[in-house]
Amino acid sequence: MSVELLSQAQCQRYARQIALPEIGVAGQKRLLASKVLLIGVGGLGSPAGYYLAAAGIGTLGIIDGDTLELSNLQRQIAHTTADLGRPKAESAARTFTALNPDIRVNAHNLRLAAENAPGLFKEYDFIIDATDNFESKFLIAGACHAVGKPYSHAGILKFIGQTLTVIPGKTACLRCVFDELPPVNKAPPQGPLGAVPGVIGIIQATEAIKYLLGIGDLLTDRLLTYDALRLQFRCVRINRTPACPLCRGA
Numbered sequence: 001m002s003v004e005l006l007s008q009a010q011c012q013r014y015a016r017q018i019a020l021p022e023i024g025v026a027g028q029k030r031l032l033a034s035k036v037l038l039i040g041v042g043g044l045g046s047p048a049g050y051y052l053a054a055a056g057i058g059t060l061g062i063i064d065g066d067t068l069e070l071s072n073l074q075r076q077i078a079h080t081t082a083d084l085g086r087p088k089a090e091s092a093a094r095t096f097t098a099l100n101p102d103i104r105v106n107a108h109n110l111r112l113a114a115e116n117a118p119g120l121f122k123e124y125d126f127i128i129d130a131t132d133n134f135e136s137k138f139l140i141a142g143a144c145h146a147v148g149k150p151y152s153h154a155g156i157l158k159f160i161g162q163t164l165t166v167i168p169g170k171t172a173c174l175r176c177v178f179d180e181l182p183p184v185n186k187a188p189p190q191g192p193l194g195a196v197p198g199v200i201g202i203i204q205a206t207e208a209i210k211y212l213l214g215i216g217d218l219l220t221d222r223l224l225t226y227d228a229l230r231l232q233f234r235c236v237r238i239n240r241t242p243a244c245p246l247c248r249g250a
Contacts, residue, residue, distance in 0.1 A: 043197030045130030075194035
């Protein structure tokens with residue numbers, strides 16, 4: 001595939017990626033033809049979206065029904081003080097488009113639900129779960145399995161982050177790790193340290209790019225945890241569980 005298939009501006013914008021043998025022009029064109037859906041543009045979705053936009057993911061979808069609050073700005077870097085009170089989906093879309101007008105951003109200012117998830121997910125190649133509650137995470141996992149879409153799970157608590165990549169029907173999934181919804185914590189929020197979701201969100205973006213290009217080893221069948229206080233990463237091997245409500249039917 002020749003360089004002429006990319007515009008001169010694209011060759012300059014993505015020059016450092018194109019120079020990587022694992023990507024090249026063919027890989028960059030594949031990214032430009034790919035579609036990734038971000039569910040949530042808060043602490044995790046903001047950095048993930050930034051790097052996906054910068055990498056040239058051709059279509060970046062955003063689902064978020066929240067409006068921006070002042071306490072969000074400590075970690076949700078896709079937004080600014082001027083965006084207070086505005087829908088997060090819209091402010092993040094402006095941010096990502098400003099970074100890279102070469103891509104298309106679809107902003108969905110809505111709440112994800114069992115009724116709308118499958119139809120939305122079908123339009124994308126990879127799903128990033130950047131939500132902050134287990135009800136949404138279970139919903140996303142179920143919808144991804146229903147329509148056969150790979151996804152990246154992640155969660156944050158105080159100084160700890162975790163993430164896992166799932167290929168439905170082939171690898172261990174979120175429900176293999178958590179068979180039931182954890183109890184709801186009604187205590188006032190403590191944290192997270194703003195940089196922690198930044199680290200995990202960037203890993204989610206990296207996993208999406210690797211999957212789309214078919215390169216490297218994905219974070220499948222392994223749960224990665226990050227402890228910022230001790231600056232430690234740990235990978236825990238996980239297996240598909242026969243009792244998993246999602247995997248047992250795959």
